[in-house]
Amino acid sequence: MQHVRALMESRSMQTRIPDQSLIAGNLPGANYAVAARGDEYAFFYSPNGLPIHAVLGKINGSHIKASWYNPRNGEYSAIGIFANSGISPFIPPTSGRGEDWVLVLDSVQ
Numbered sequence: 001m002q003h004v005r006a007l008m009e010s011r012s013m014q015t016r017i018p019d020q021s022l023i024a025g026n027l028p029g030a031n032y033a034v035a036a037r038g039d040e041y042a043f044f045y046s047p048n049g050l051p052i053h054a055v056l057g058k059i060n061g062s063h064i065k066a067s068w069y070n071p072r073n074g075e076y077s078a079i080g081i082f083a084n085s086g087i088s089p090f091i092p093p094t095s096g097r098g099e100d101w102v103l104v105l106d107s108v109q
Helices: 001-010
Strands: 032-039 041-046 052-055 063-070 075-083 089-090 102-108
Touching: 001 102, 041 052, 052 102
Parallel strands: none
Antiparallel strands: 032 041, 041 102, 052 089, 063 075, 063 102
């Protein structure tokens, strides 16, 4: 939990809101992903390392920098920079029971 707390505190909490509209085609039950965003970033929690279909264009900026955050050890894995529009699938580095990941999108101007 210390790594999750570190992630949550790494971005401004002043404008953070839960926003499930960031996820296209969410799964039910134990695979249900959750999302939250601020003006300049978005977090997507994948409980079993399943792909996230992110609805882009809901945070500021023409582009976003995407990375996976490992809540088990606090490490980031860079994915790349993408246009901030449309729906984009993001596949975690690992999947399965206990392989949760957080997709982090940061605004790039």
